[in-house]
Amino acid sequence: MSDEYDNNKSYQAQSSEVMDGSTGSVNPDIDYVRPSEIGEQELYHPHSFIEKWVFCQDAKVIGVQYFLTAVFTGVVGLILSWLMRLQLGFPELAGFMTAEHYYQFVTMHGMIMVVYFLTALFLGGFGNYLIPLMVGARDMVFPYVNMLSFWMFFVAVAVLMASFFVPGGPTGAGWTLYPPQTILEGTPGAGMGILLMLISLSLFVIGFTMGGLNYMITILQARTRGMTLMRMPLTVWGIFTATVLAMLAFPALLVSAIMMTLDKVLQTSFFMPTILKAGEVLEYGGGSPILFQHLFWFFGHPEVYIVALPAFGIVSDLISVHARKNIFGYRMMVWAIVGIGALSFFVWAHHMYVSGMNPWFGFFFATTTLIIAVPTAMKVYNWILTLWRGNIRINVVMLWCLGFIVTFVNGGITGIFLGNVSVDVPLSDTYFVIAHFHMVMGIAPLMVIMGAVYHWFPLVAGKMLDEGLGKWHFWITFLGAYSIYFPMHYLGFIGVPRRYFEMYDSPYMTSAVGMNEFISIAAFIVGAAQFILIFNIIKTLKTGKKAEQNPWKANSLEWYTSTVPPEHGNFGDRLPVVHRWPYDFSVPGAKEDYIPQTTAPSEVIHTEVEKT
Amino acid sequence: MSEPKIDGFELKPGFKGMASDTASDQTMFKGVHWGKAMMWIFLLSDTFVFSCFLISYMKGRGSTPVEWPNPSEVFALEAFGVPVPLLLIALMTFVLITSSGTMAIAVKYGYEKNRKMCGWLLLATALGGLTFVGMQAYEWSKLIHEGVRPWENPFGAAQFGSFFFMITGFHGFHVSIGVIFLFIYTYKVFAGHYEKGKKGWFTKLKGDYVEIEILGLYWHFVDLVWVFIFAFFYLW
Numbered sequence A: 001m002s003d004e005y006d007n008n009k010s011y012q013a014q015s016s017e018v019m020d021g022s023t024g025s026v027n028p029d030i031d032y033v034r035p036s037e038i039g040e041q042e043l044y045h046p047h048s049f050i051e052k053w054v055f056c057q058d059a060k061v062i063g064v065q066y067f068l069t070a071v072f073t074g075v076v077g078l079i080l081s082w083l084m085r086l087q088l089g090f091p092e093l094a095g096f097m098t099a100e101h102y103y104q105f106v107t108m109h110g111m112i113m114v115v116y117f118l119t120a121l122f123l124g125g126f127g128n129y130l131i132p133l134m135v136g137a138r139d140m141v142f143p144y145v146n147m148l149s150f151w152m153f154f155v156a157v158a159v160l161m162a163s164f165f166v167p168g169g170p171t172g173a174g175w176t177l178y179p180p181q182t183i184l185e186g187t188p189g190a191g192m193g194i195l196l197m198l199i200s201l202s203l204f205v206i207g208f209t210m211g212g213l214n215y216m217i218t219i220l221q222a223r224t225r226g227m228t229l230m231r232m233p234l235t236v237w238g239i240f241t242a243t244v245l246a247m248l249a250f251p252a253l254l255v256s257a258i259m260m261t262l263d264k265v266l267q268t269s270f271f272m273p274t275i276l277k278a279g280e281v282l283e284y285g286g287g288s289p290i291l292f293q294h295l296f297w298f299f300g301h302p303e304v305y306i307v308a309l310p311a312f313g314i315v316s317d318l319i320s321v322h323a324r325k326n327i328f329g330y331r332m333m334v335w336a337i338v339g340i341g342a343l344s345f346f347v348w349a350h351h352m353y354v355s356g357m358n359p360w361f362g363f364f365f366a367t368t369t370l371i372i373a374v375p376t377a378m379k380v381y382n383w384i385l386t387l388w389r390g391n392i393r394i395n396v397v398m399l400w401c402l403g404f405i406v407t408f409v410n411g412g413i414t415g416i417f418l419g420n421v422s423v424d425v426p427l428s429d430t431y432f433v434i435a436h437f438h439m440v441m442g443i444a445p446l447m448v449i450m451g452a453v454y455h456w457f458p459l460v461a462g463k464m465l466d467e468g469l470g471k472w473h474f475w476i477t478f479l480g481a482y483s484i485y486f487p488m489h490y491l492g493f494i495g496v497p498r499r500y501f502e503m504y505d506s507p508y509m510t511s512a513v514g515m516n517e518f519i520s521i522a523a524f525i526v527g528a529a530q531f532i533l534i535f536n537i538i539k540t541l542k543t544g545k546k547a548e549q550n551p552w553k554a555n556s557l558e559w560y561t562s563t564v565p566p567e568h569g570n571f572g573d574r575l576p577v578v579h580r581w582p583y584d585f586s587v588p589g590a591k592e593d594y595i596p597q598t599t600a601p602s603e604v605i606h607t608e609v610e611k612t
Numbered sequence B: 001m002s003e004p005k006i007d008g009f010e011l012k013p014g015f016k017g018m019a020s021d022t023a024s025d026q027t028m029f030k031g032v033h034w035g036k037a038m039m040w041i042f043l044l045s046d047t048f049v050f051s052c053f054l055i056s057y058m059k060g061r062g063s064t065p066v067e068w069p070n071p072s073e074v075f076a077l078e079a080f081g082v083p084v085p086l087l088l089i090a091l092m093t094f095v096l097i098t099s100s101g102t103m104a105i106a107v108k109y110g111y112e113k114n115r116k117m118c119g120w121l122l123l124a125t126a127l128g129g130l131t132f133v134g135m136q137a138y139e140w141s142k143l144i145h146e147g148v149r150p151w152e153n154p155f156g157a158a159q160f161g162s163f164f165f166m167i168t169g170f171h172g173f174h175v176s177i178g179v180i181f182l183f184i185y186t187y188k189v190f191a192g193h194y195e196k197g198k199k200g201w202f203t204k205l206k207g208d209y210v211e212i213e214i215l216g217l218y219w220h221f222v223d224l225v226w227v228f229i230f231a232f233f234y235l236w
Helices: A049-053 A059-089 A099-135 A143-162 A192-221 A234-265 A289-322 A330-346 A359-387 A396-419 A421-427 A431-461 A467-493 A513-543 B014-023 B034-063 B087-111 B115-145 B158-190 B210-235
Strands: B077-079 B082-084
Touching: A059 A099, A059 A143, A059 A513, A099 A143, A099 A192, A099 A234, A099 A289, A099 A431, A143 A192, A192 A234, A192 B034, A234 A289, A234 A330, A234 B034, A234 B158, A289 A330, A289 A359, A289 A396, A289 A431, A289 B034, A330 A359, A359 A396, A359 A421, A396 A421, A396 A431, A396 A467, A431 A467, A431 A513, A467 A513, B034 B158, B034 B210, B077 B087, B087 B115, B087 B210, B115 B158, B115 B210, B158 B210
Parallel strands: none
Antiparallel strands: B077 B082
């Protein structure tokens, strides 16, 4: 790696080619961009292998580290889901699995996938890699804290994984960790397992806070010249809003984890009511289990959007680039992201309709929940209108985007079912719920991640992923995911309860058994298909075609770095100056079908370019 | 009279200014140091942490079936043979608020590059914080001596002890972190690290007196949180 970018030289951000608009009164320069007000960022350059690849302060390396760690946890979560499906579809083959094991797998699968996989991947992975590049910064604003953020996350993952190996195994209380049963004797992993889970979550929150501060300040205070908020790619908007949500929602998780740790370790009774066990009164008494549910879901619902909003943002960019058309209603998209983010703090109790709370409370939360459908639907319409009459390129990236739209609409519509109290109550704790949230916040964001990997891999590695393998990967995943979750809606309607190890002598034992086998087989295939991507990446790194700079002809700044892949400092000796939004595709009158963000107005003076 | 400018950007007053700052390029908060903006956002997040604690406390206090102890009796301190309610707490609060004052003056002298005064005032702030933590430790030991534990409490509801130790403990932890950093920065100021442009131990980057202000923000926040804990725990 060449590291010629020299930090000791002082770079003049005020370039000589930019004229001062106030003095050039005869011919006011339309290319004028205000000089830099932030000055040059001081960077610490690595001096050894360890500083360059392990304890690295470069956001791009940290992003890749986050990505790989999150993918590792994701593979663990995938294997757990296989084990669950083996038990549900073919219990005779899963003789090694007890009911306790099953609950532990359910719990760990849920927690890993939501927090340690999706959140870390979107914010830690894509956030770190893309934010500084897309806003035109040299690095995150606090590189050292950023490094600590990753290592805190790494320790959190290590503690979580350690819980598989402690006596009693990991916690089996369900990913929502509802007290009182979570920490009571009889629940699997009620000893060390739950303790390690709570410690791991607390570490995750601390680590994320360090990263989140970086993302927010980099976006707010370290954009390049000309980069206004309304010229940022929607990816950055999605990650930014998700980070704000995380900074305000994770405190509730931290507090509930601390309180439950004390309940566990010091026998306090924050969440523990008076409990009779085998005729004896336990030490606990006087606490409120509902309080935990409120705290947990005050975190838990924004968490859904922490995962969804970056996906919304990224998919908007991918669709726009690969349909060669500007994103329909950019400002509307921004406000929809912000609006969804704000609303997400007022809907949490729709997860608690059956908790015994006041029905009027449920009525309020049903209303707010359904209001969220409005900005969300706006986004879906805008994606479709972006595609409409676009010059669509049906490549692997676009396939994933289309898959996302379909899956997301599907999961969103079942969300409207579940948002209504009277419909939710009978569907509560059935497979319908499983189908809903896997569609809307499992498969849909995952499709975006896959699309994003195929889209940005040439930037990160400098090589093009194999399209043929990518298409196999997409079609197996897309059709397979529908084969898994479509039948689950039906299972939910006939009333099959979720989180049950087996159906014992219930009628479901006969009526649902064939369908469960089908779902399980589909799940095995879809899971296995994900290894096509890993194979594709390894193959590409070894023998893949070298990517040209900007292979997709995109406009945003990450493709206009001094080298591909970008090196430390991102943009060589001069930061880019931005003149427009990143969506100037197929502009009438322009020579090419794209106009990079750095193109000055005087160069495209005869085109019908949007004023941004 | 023209409005103040930052690098060709006109700063306007009021809501209009806020809108034009937001719509501009490069920065949203004009002229605000990165670290300072970071601290404000961290404090916003931390506000949510303490809010969750205090709201949980209200909910816990409301839902326990056993009577809540009377704080002015539990926290009374005997002075000259007379039990004075909240005497120790009043002293603690006084010390902490005073340390906020010395912190604010330290920031002022820091910006004036008055190294000596800044250092002494930081030291005074650190000692104030240390006194606070010490008095809190005394209060804890007194309550523990009287039989109050996180899991039980001879004066009434067990949750009283649970919430008391958890929330004051969490706040005390914040104060302790602040005190440690105050001592570190006292050393840095007296040693003249900012004047010499000495690089940070961890970040390997040069510092500036703005760091004193950032530390000050944190310190004022910790004091402000104490005011809320005081109101909700001792006065309610």
